[in-house]
Amino acid sequence: MSRRFWVYIEQEDGKVHPVAWELLGVARKLADQVGEDAVVEGILVGHNMDEAAQEALHYGAETVYVLDHPTFKNYLNKPYTSALRFLVQKHNPEVFLVGATTLGRDLAGAVATSLKTGLTADTTHLAMGEIKEDTKKLLLATRPAFGGNVIATIVCRNHSPQMATVRPRVFNPAPRTDEAKGQIVHETMEITPDMINAEIVEFITNAAATVKLEYADIIVSGGRGLGGPKGFELIKELADALGGVVGSSRACVDAGWIKYDHQVGQTGKTVRPKLYVAAGISGAIQHKVGMQESDFILAINRDPHAPIFDVATMGIVGDLYEVIPALIKEIKARKEA
């Protein structure tokens, strides 16, 4: 029997979350580490899923199992948990990866519990490897813990499947091929009334959700050094000039200068942009764990001893009210050049 490496293809209204393609990429690498009998398969639950299933094949799924039913039109914990438990019990995957998104974390926690198996949350590194006396390769799931102060590698030795949620934007997406080689398998399961214990009454477009800090490539964040809520106007101006979004340290959120949706850090969003500008942010550990994986960090602070400089790619010691307007002017000049 094949060793199945499963990827949950998260979707909303048929639109697949990009983390699914990242998971197909990493699942391929894991499968290659155990040998030829390993297969990478996608799991899709929803309604009208044909297009999404086809896409998953283009991203390298060898098989996509689809549970397509009106009950699954919108995500709710119980019907989706029932669906995944049904599929796992039928096909027995060895490894099951789910995106560590708001939806994925809710779903994976419930699925693992209902299957009485182990789940490692929010992983940032994955490999298949042997541990001590075990000859069979296990999923070595590595994740940060204790506010990013420690990284721990966690294994699930005697339970199946070995499950992990995987942080978005950590792994590169699988390459999309023009040809879709794999197959789509339509599954059916009995939908019982007890599977429905909640309903969605209404959707509200959340203006703050469009901030999408966790998926932004450019973030400009302000901290206490702004001196007041008006400082965020300048932050916004720089963010606009760069084509980025506005972030904040916790201090400004607590002070009521800006909404919680903008908060970067341990009790806010974990971000991983290509560029992170930290202006007037001292750099408490809770802030740093939320942004230190950014590709380029520019820190602007008056205090040369501010801890933010420890993680900065480049630091500018100076008054942000002088530095930022100069930066904006220079960006505008280059755009016109």
Add this chain to the structure above:
Amino acid sequence: MKYFESLKVTEEVTVFHALVSIKQVPDTTNIRIDPETNNLIRQGVPTILNPYDAHAVAAAVEWKRKLGGKVTIITMGPPAATTSLRECIEMGADRAILISARQFAGADTLATSYVLAEVIKEIHSKDPIDLVFFGKQAIDGDTAQVGPGVAVRMDLPVVSYAIKIHEVNLEQRYVIMERKTESRNEIIKAALPAAMTCEKEIAEIPYASLPDLVNALRYEPEVWTAESPIVFDVPQLGLKGSPTTVFKTGTPERHTAGEIFKVAEVDLDSVVKTALDRILAVEGMAAMVGVKK
């Protein structure tokens, strides 16, 4: 949906009973790593009520005050967790239970959800619960798995990342909550009893009233063990009952600090030009910003 139309309408007078599951956690700001052994230095690290749990307690108390009723707090942890339980009493909770025994130690999220679910079932059997609150996640483990896990074990509807409770209807047995997903907010109607995991927006932390403060000072939580009042299935407890184990730990790669420019020493114009040159050198950046390289 038919399911809700079929919900039974009770004639009895109902009293709101909220249960909040909390965790006392190390204040992760103060954690340091021993550079030689790579071990966590826990000594002297203060412990706090998990921040999300504090907001969950605040929400439960807020609805108790609206509807009348009571709030029960549970936590699994060492006797020192009494401090956090007292903090919940200060905030207006009525009853607190410490679930503490050596057998519980080393539990992962599966073993933890087993214990909590059994405890909640036991409380529910004597004193029916309407809503079970959890914080979104604990700041030490950051897994966000225990809430949904308990809900599955108890077969309760669960709403994760809840930011608002719109309505609790004890007569028609439903709750309307709002949750935040990555792309939108959803208003969800769920049958009672229901579970939720809370974002900070769920409620502001209230100032403690004097009677609650006094009450908390003297409060001694009930202590539940592995044998009493529930006889737990030992193989499902603690390290033994945990499918996941820590294989190894390490410290994250340390970042090396980059070059620092002092505006007072170099002129502002050149610092800004250097910064922008370096930023635009990042792959793909020039195109994103809309500048020719």
